[in-house]
Amino acid sequence: MQILEQKTPSHWLRIFIPIWVGQVFSLLGSGLVHFALVWWMTEKTGSAAVLASASLVGLLPQVFLSPFAGALVDRWNRRWVMVAADGLVALATVGLVVLFASGQVQLWHVYVALFIRSLGGAFHWPAMQASTSLMVPQQHLARIAGANQALNGLINIGAPPLGALLIATLPIFQVLAIDIVTAGLAILxxxxxxxxxxxxxxxxxxxxxxxxxxxxxxxxxxxxxxxxIFTLLLMAAMVNFLLSPGSAFMPLLVTRHFNGGALQLAWMQSAWGVGAVAGGLLLSAWGGFRRKIITSMLSLMGIGVGVLITGAAPAWGYWIAWSGMLISGIMNPLTNGPLFALLQSKIEPHMQGRVFTLVNSLAQAMMPLGMMIGAPVAELLGLRAWYLFGGGMCLLMGFIGLTVRMINTLDDQQPGGKIIVAAAEPSIATD
Structure with a gap:
């Protein structure tokens, strides 16, 4: 079966926008919960091991259960999968609210809640991605992806200070209760x-x-x-492997190499966040080149340039490194947005849940693997060596993507990799 054109309703905005806005509220609530729980664990234990364990608990469902969630998403009604996933996350938060309000919460309760919330996300994310391709016309998929990238950037920037403000003025159980309201707005x-x-x-x-x-x-x-597609997914996993240690090493780069403090670290991290918002808004307005793979691969090379600038900056060149982070942030949504739009437009609708969860599992699994390998390499060769290596590899992979035929012709391919000859429409139904 060939999938070249998506059969979408002419009134697609009236269908998609209310659902998208609901998800905006849900993401904001999740950001507040994440900040509140991390702060509570930090104050209660002061243990890096506890925070690392919490991150691992939240990662496990994404790595090991996502492929099975994707298989179920492709079989079940995707609308009700999203309702159930949002409801499951809200129920986990309800449990935490009760425990915190009654003063009976224990650390293991938080771990269980984090696991359940991550499990809900393992179902919700592929269901939303797979549904988007059938609600949004193909020519607008990259713009929607850009809006999603900008939204994620805004939440990453805004949720921590908003969470800090709320925690300073409200009991933690009331802060957590906000997530229940936002989940309801997503379900409605x-x-x-x-x-x-x-x-x-x-x-x-x-x-x-x-x-x-x-x-x-x-x-x-x-x-x-x-x-x-297989090579593209391996490339995406490799990018995650290369870049995730750089984020973890940033505090050490700022303090050891640039002799900076907390303020300099905050500026460095905000540069990436501001860049991500700007890049997402640019993609949302522009839509990228007609051939999505060209936009994605050129932007991947741009990420490489930004990482190289950050790693190559001399000790006196803090603002040079800052500009490198800004460039990387801008290029990130311009890389990921067209990539997901390409997958949404090319992968057959009944396979998208499984493919997207495979992407997610590979990406999530590369993060701890990157840390395991990156940490000893950085200790042996120096922190900057990993940035230079990662940036150079991103440049190389972007160049390969632009020059290797099986990748640079993806916009013209049909399932299996054959070049498209004629268009056909999938059979779809409404629930």
Whole structure:
């Protein structure tokens, strides 16, 4: 089956915007919860091991359960998957609110809540991504991706200070309760708006462990059988592997190399955040080049340039490194936005849940692996060496993406990697 044009409603904005706005509120609530819980664990324990363990607990469902969640998302009604996922996250928060309000909360309660919230996200994210491709016309997918990237940047910038303000004025259980309200705002439009569903030939099969496992393997085979997409996913995993240690090393780079303090670190981190918002807004307004892969690969090279500038800045060149972080931040949404728009426009609708969760699992798994390898390398060769290596590899991968045919022709390919000859429309239904 060929997928070249998406059959989307002419009134797509009236369908998509209410759902998107609901998700904005949900993301804001999640950002506040994350900040409040991290601050509570920091005050209560002061332990780096506790914070690292909490991060690991939140990471496990994304790495190990996402592929199975994606298989279920491709079988179940995606609208109700999002409702259930948001509801599950809200229930976990309700439990925390009760425990904090009654003074009975323990550290393991927080760990359980973080695991449940991450599990809900493992279902919600692929369901939303896979639904977007059937609600938004193909020519606007990159713009929507840009708006999402800008939104994430704004929340990353705004949620911590807003959370700090709320914690200073309200008990923590009241801060957490905000997430319950925002989850309700996310669920509300989903109760009244029908989301297009892909029609599967095997939809009559019961959902059993056997069928789910077969779907997971089918999703993996689908990706591996498409050389361009498979190589692109490996490249995305490698970028995560290369860049995630740089974020963790930033405090050491600022203090050891630039002899800076907390203010200099804050400015460095805000440079990336401001750049990400600017890049997302630029993509949302512009939409990128007609060939999405060109926008993504050129921007990946731009990330490489920014990381190289950061790593190469001399001890007196703090503001040079700051400009490198700004460049990297701008280029990040210009890399990721077109990439996700390309996957949404090319991957067959009934496979998107599995493919997106495979992307997520690979990306999340690379973060701890990058830290495990990056830390001893940085200790042996110096902090700046990892930035120079990571930036150089991003430049190389972007160049490869622009010159290797199986990647640079992805905009013209159909499932399996063959060049598109004629257009066809998928069969979709509304729930």
């Amino acid at each position: 439009p989903l109760l009244f708006i029908a989301i297009p569903q892909p029609v599967r030939q095997d939809a009559h099969l019961a959902v059993t462990p056997k069928t789910v496992w077969a779907d997971v393997r089918g999703g993996f085979r689908y990706v591996v059988s498409w050389p361009g």
